[in-house]
Amino acid sequence: MDAKPIYILAIESSCDDTSAAVLCDKKRLSNVVATQKIHEEYGGVVPELASRAHQQNIVPVVHQALAQANIDKKQLSAIAFTRGPGLMGSLLVGTSFAKSLSLGLNIPLIEVNHMQAHILAHFIEEENSKIPSFPFLAMTISGGHTQIVLVEDYFKMQVLGKTLDDAVGEAFDKSAKILGFPYPGGPLIDKYAQFGNPEAFPFPKSKVGDLDFSFSGLKTSILYFIQKQVKENPNFIAENRDDICASIQFTIVNILMSKLKKAVKQTGIKRIAIGGGVAANSGIRKALEDAEKNLGWTTYIPKFEYCTDNAAMIGIVGYLKYKEELFSEQSVTAKARYLI
Structure with missing residues (x-):
């Protein structure tokens, strides 16, 4: 007799994307994301505006996720949600909604660490999906985080290195x-x-200990370089746009890869998985593909939709925790800082 399918409704609201997904066991049935356009005019995410937009989006997004999955909320086994890390106002919207829904349906509530979810997104089962075996190294690269993590099991992870200041996504955006x-x-x-x-304009790389990262110095050097060049030639950016971008990307990818190579050397593990918004970057993807050919690594690169913030990755962690009966109490609260 087949085991009864487990249906997880997952909610992600850590920053400026409101997302809901439904998973049946390890398979994604829906993954709906509402992106907030309002922040574009401010040049960055405004926390107060983000939490208001989540309040407007969460009900229609959840409704759409259930409709696309073609299931009724009464069929759900549990509600998984992002507890943190992220913007407190945004997290509170998702947390409160998940708690209320689990209480109303009388089904388990499962808290998920957003950074663990980026790593475990690789375990969503799809056609031709490449699933890593343990242990493996994960590099989480996003607007708010840059980490190298040793993953020994679904919930046994150790951070080997992290950014000491800015995250890599922030370095790109700034x-x-x-x-x-x-x-x-x-x-x-x-x-x-x-x-x-990529070698038109060499930029310095910060020297920090072992497997940690630092991007604030690079950001400052880019600023001073551009200011100096524009003073001499006001059209410098327009005339050299592609070379400047290629040089910035080359430098950042170089920093990431040199730390990864060091982590491989220290641990002897050649299975490498990436996750987070910057995992969509073509430069880092190509560098990993080259390492697979030239260094004998096995690399795991997620689909684009699982790189940026999405609820399917929250759902897979929800499923894995459901199997272990790792449920949360109704007293659980959002956590802006939430370490792996």
Whole structure:
């Protein structure tokens, strides 16, 4: 007799995307994301506006996720939600909604660490999906985080290195802002980098201990470099846009890869998985593909929709925790800082 399917409704509201997904066991049935456009005019995420938009979006997004999955809420086994890390106001919207729904349906509530979810997104089962075996190294690269994590099991993870200041996504977006690009500018740097010379303008790499990262010095050096060049030639950015973007991307990818290579050397583990918004960057994807060919690594690169914030990755963690009966109490609260 087949085991009864487990249906997880997952909610993600850590930053400026409201997302809901339904998973049946390890398979995604729906993954709906409402992106907040309002932040573009401010050049970055405004926390107060983000939490208000989550309040407006959460009911229609959940409704849509259930409709796309073609299931009734009475069939749900549990509600999984992002407890943290993230913006407190945004997290509170998702947390409160998840708690109320689980109470109303009298089904378990499952808290999820957003950063663990980026790593475990690799376990969503899809056609031709490549699933890592333990142990493996995960590099989580996003607008708010940069980490190298040793993953020994679903819930046994150890952070080997992290950023000491800015996250890699922030380095991309702030560099784009210096160049006058609209927010979010990271994808634009990636786009223009395809046509430029990556060695046109060498930028310094911060020297920090072992497997930790630092991007604030790089950001400052890019700012001073652009200011100096524009003073001498007001059209410098327009005339050298592609080369500047290629050089910035080349430097950042170089920093990430040199730390990863060091982590592989220290641990002897050659299975590498990436996650987070910056995992969508073509430069880092190509560098990992090259490492697979030249260094004998096995690399795991998620689908684009699982790189950015989405509820399907929350759902897979919800399913794995459901199997272990790792449920949360109704007293659970959102946590802006929530370590792996």
